[in-house]
Every structure is written in structure tokens, then in C-alpha cells.
Amino acid sequence: MTSGARRVLDAASALFYDRGIHAVGVDLIAAEAGVTKKTLYDRFGSKEQIVVEYLAARDERWQVFLAPYVEGATTPRARILAVFDAARDWAGAFSTKGCSMVKAHAEISDPAHPAYQVIAGQKAWMLALFTDLARDVAPRRAAKLGRTLMLLHEGALVAHGLNVFPDAIGHARDEAATLLRDALRAASAAEEKRR
Numbered sequence: 001m002t003s004g005a006r007r008v009l010d011a012a013s014a015l016f017y018d019r020g021i022h023a024v025g026v027d028l029i030a031a032e033a034g035v036t037k038k039t040l041y042d043r044f045g046s047k048e049q050i051v052v053e054y055l056a057a058r059d060e061r062w063q064v065f066l067a068p069y070v071e072g073a074t075t076p077r078a079r080i081l082a083v084f085d086a087a088r089d090w091a092g093a094f095s096t097k098g099c100s101m102v103k104a105h106a107e108i109s110d111p112a113h114p115a116y117q118v119i120a121g122q123k124a125w126m127l128a129l130f131t132d133l134a135r136d137v138a139p140r141r142a143a144k145l146g147r148t149l150m151l152l153h154e155g156a157l158v159a160h161g162l163n164v165f166p167d168a169i170g171h172a173r174d175e176a177a178t179l180l181r182d183a184l185r186a187a188s189a190a191e192e193k194r195r
Helices: 003-019 026-033 037-044 047-072 076-094 100-107 116-135 139-162 168-194
Strands: none
Touching: 003 026, 003 037, 003 047, 003 100, 026 037, 026 047, 037 047, 047 076, 047 100, 047 116, 076 116, 076 139, 076 168, 100 116, 100 139, 116 139, 139 168
């Protein structure tokens, strides 16, 4: 990526997150990036493509940020709770106004929009992650547990973004810990019955 394209993407990313996608035009992005509109269109082709790249880059940054939290955890339960720990740290540093994907979806709900697949794909990835991690806790209930963990996580992100109450993500983590404790007990009891 050229330095001009990087400046465009950096400027657009900050503007889209702070002000909203529809509220930001290419004139403002070009001005903030210190490039001409021609340069912007030469590099990206359209505002829609800038939106796609903004969301894809944010998702990639989140996944890179999350990986050491999960990889550093030593038990299946700890790996799941590490997702909430990472989300709390990420939200404090990079998402003070809430989840960028949720914010983007509020403006882009048409599946034909090129950014829609990035938004939906990010949430599908999170569900798959929780389901995979849940498989190590409760193999027979992984799909249900994964969905419940996803709901806790996503609800916490929305509550955080709206500042509904303090430390929404920490509260969700506590609820996830209780859920996992119960799931482990149920899995252990089921195993005992099978013996």
C-alpha cells in the first residue's frame, strides 16, 4: 500500500469510527489524509471500497490482538475467558464507542453492499471461535454454549459502547465464568453417568 493510500485508510478509519460511515464524505477523507480526491479514487475506486478495507483492517487487528490472550491461556475455561479479557482491553484502547462492526451494521444492512460480508463474516468468525473453544469444555453442548457465549460477548460490546453501566465487558466475563462452571459440572456429571 502506498503512503497516500495508507493516509487515506487511516483518516477514513478514524472518521468512520468517530462520526459514522454515512456522515463522512470523500472530500473530508481526502482533506484529512492530505491527498486529492483523484488520489483517493485512484487508490480505492470508491468510498464503498474504503469502507470495506477499513472494516477488514479492523477485524484483522482484532484477531491479531486477541490471539496472544487465547494462546497464553492454559485451560479450556481460561481460553474462553481470555476472549472477554481481550475484548475489555481492546474496548478501552480502540473501541471506546463500541464495536465498529455493530456500528457499521447500523448503517449498512443491505447484504448487497460490499462491506456487509465483512461485517457478517466477522461475527460468524466470533461465533465459530466461541463454539470451537466451547468444544473443549462441553463437547456435546458446544454449539449451544458457543451461541450463549457469543450473546454475552456481543451484548457486552453494545452495553460498553452505549455506556449503559460500568464495565459491561467485565460483567459479561463474570457471567461467562458462571456459565462455564455450570457447563463443566454438567459435562462431568454426564461423564459419570456414562461410566
